[in-house]
Amino acid sequence: xxxKGLLVVIxxxxxxGKGTLVKEIMKKYDNYSLSVSMTxxxxxxxxxxxxxxxxxxNDEFEKLIKEDGFIEHAGYCDHYYGTPKKFVENxxxxxxxxxxxxxxxxALQVKEKYPETLLLFVTxxxxxxxxxxxxxxGTETEEVIMKRLSRAKEEAVYMDKYDYLxxxxxxxxxxxxMNDIINAARRVPVRNIEFIGDIKNQLxxx
Amino acid sequence: xxxKGLLVVIxxxxxxGKGTLVKEIMKKYDNYSLSVSMTxxxxxxxxxxxxxxxxxxNDEFEKLIKEDGFIEHAGYCDHYYGTPKKFVENxxxxxxxxxxxxxxxxALQVKEKYPETLLLFVTxxxxxxxxxxxxxxGTETEEVIMKRLSRAKEEAVYMDKYDYLxxxxxxxxxxxxMNDIINAARRVPVRNIEFIGDIKNQLxxx
Numbered sequence: 001x002x003x004k005g006l007l008v009v010i011x012x013x014x015x016x017g018k019g020t021l022v023k024e025i026m027k028k029y030d031n032y033s034l035s036v037s038m039t040x041x042x043x044x045x046x047x048x049x050x051x052x053x054x055x056x057x058n059d060e061f062e063k064l065i066k067e068d069g070f071i072e073h074a075g076y077c078d079h080y081y082g083t084p085k086k087f088v089e090n091x092x093x094x095x096x097x098x099x100x101x102x103x104x105x106x107a108l109q110v111k112e113k114y115p116e117t118l119l120l121f122v123t124x125x126x127x128x129x130x131x132x133x134x135x136x137x138g139t140e141t142e143e144v145i146m147k148r149l150s151r152a153k154e155e156a157v158y159m160d161k162y163d164y165l166x167x168x169x170x171x172x173x174x175x176x177x178m179n180d181i182i183n184a185a186r187r188v189p190v191r192n193i194e195f196i197g198d199i200k201n202q203l204x205x206x
Numbered sequence: 207x208x209x210k211g212l213l214v215v216i217x218x219x220x221x222x223g224k225g226t227l228v229k230e231i232m233k234k235y236d237n238y239s240l241s242v243s244m245t246x247x248x249x250x251x252x253x254x255x256x257x258x259x260x261x262x263x264n265d266e267f268e269k270l271i272k273e274d275g276f277i278e279h280a281g282y283c284d285h286y287y288g289t290p291k292k293f294v295e296n297x298x299x300x301x302x303x304x305x306x307x308x309x310x311x312x313a314l315q316v317k318e319k320y321p322e323t324l325l326l327f328v329t330x331x332x333x334x335x336x337x338x339x340x341x342x343x344g345t346e347t348e349e350v351i352m353k354r355l356s357r358a359k360e361e362a363v364y365m366d367k368y369d370y371l372x373x374x375x376x377x378x379x380x381x382x383x384m385n386d387i388i389n390a391a392r393r394v395p396v397r398n399i400e401f402i403g404d405i406k407n408q409l410x411x412x
Contacts, residue, residue: 123405126404126405126408127405127408127409128408146412149409149412150412152409152412153406153409153410153412156402156405156406156409157406159395159402159405159406160395160402161395162395163394164390164393164394164395165393165394165395165398165401165402166393167393177389177393180386180389180390181390181393183383183386183390184370184386184387184389184390184391185390187370187371187372187373187383187387188369188370188371189365189366189367189368189370189371190366192371195371196362196365196366196371198332199329199332199333199362199365200359200362200363200365202332202333202334203333203355203358203359203362204359206352206355206356206358206359
């Protein structure tokens with residue numbers, strides 16, 4: 001019925017384990033492709049071009065903006081970040097589901113442009129648990145933790161705009177549930193416009 | 207997080223096997239309760255009061271209307287049909303998921319009154335297949351088959367108003383998929399207003 005893949009955008013509070021979730025779902029199921037963002041900032045130690053980001057120059061990025069080559073892009077701390085359109089569209093046309101891990105403004109931009117996009121919001125079961133996880137890393141100063149929590153406060157405003165909440169309590173169960181949710185979302189009418197059109201056309205003769 | 211059950215309304219074209227689907231999902235999972243409609247029409251041979259319908263008098267039905275005792279009700283062929291509110295609310299408050307099998311106008315009434323209601327539309331993979339199934343019963347005259355198909359044409363207009371399409375191809379897979387879809391639907395923000403409110407409240411102090 002729907003031969004194209006699904007565009008899945010994942011956002012959520014910092015410290016909710018989005019990255020791990022994405023890594024695990026890619027490992028467990030083979031229908032997902034991960035979109036790699038493009039940026040003009042320099043690679044940090046250990047970051048690999050084409051894996052962590054596509055690292056490009058300012059000119060290259062701006063050229064791609066002019067060519068309408070991004071699904072979404074934004075400036076942040078004097079650098080550009082964006083999702084290249086070509087990879088996403090190729091994969092979707094090949095029937096693969098594409099995962100983007102981006103923040104909320106970007107996510108809502110994508111949904112506006114492509115209404116069939118699936119928006120998933122990853123959240124811990126409670127803020128107490130989020131704080132516990134942020135502290136548990138043991139690598140962040142109190143100031144950084146407070147900054148992340150105050151950013152979470154701003155981000156929580158957008159939770160209602162997402163299609164589904166992914167409550168990350170136990171990782172394993174969460175990965176399965178996320179995959180089930182994605183499969184359920186394929187059956188929403190807005191993602192089956194062609195199928196519904198076919199049914200209506202076939203009924204026209206009665 | 208969400209302690210109440212989910213109200214699940216099932217509609218769909220006549221001949222799509224809604225009844226069998228409902229029966230099978232009730233058998234396979236134990237979290238569902240089936241709502242039995244009330245009617246003023248007389249029982250047909252074999253129909254059991256309290257199982258197929260609650261059979262009541264006109265006066266009893268109209269008294270319940272006045273007491274706001276229905277989730278939805280309608281007149282059809284000189285008889286009343288309706289869904290008694292008390293059973294549904296009791297079950298939901300006990301954390302059980304309630305299934306209503308009703309037609310589209312009723313379904314949309316329910317959704318308007320209870321926006322967290324889940325609307326499922328059962329459809330065969332194609333109209334050719336629907337026609338094949340209607341003929342396959344071998345019990346319907348050509349006239350009745352044509353009447354059902356022309357009714358399906360009217361009903362198809364509402365497909366987009368439903369939350370999910372349930373494509374009934376293979377019964378077994380369809381029952382599992384329906385249950386997965388219902389579980390996924392629990393994670394939609396509109397059904398987690400309390401949880402989202404809690405998260406926002408907890409973040410307020412940062």
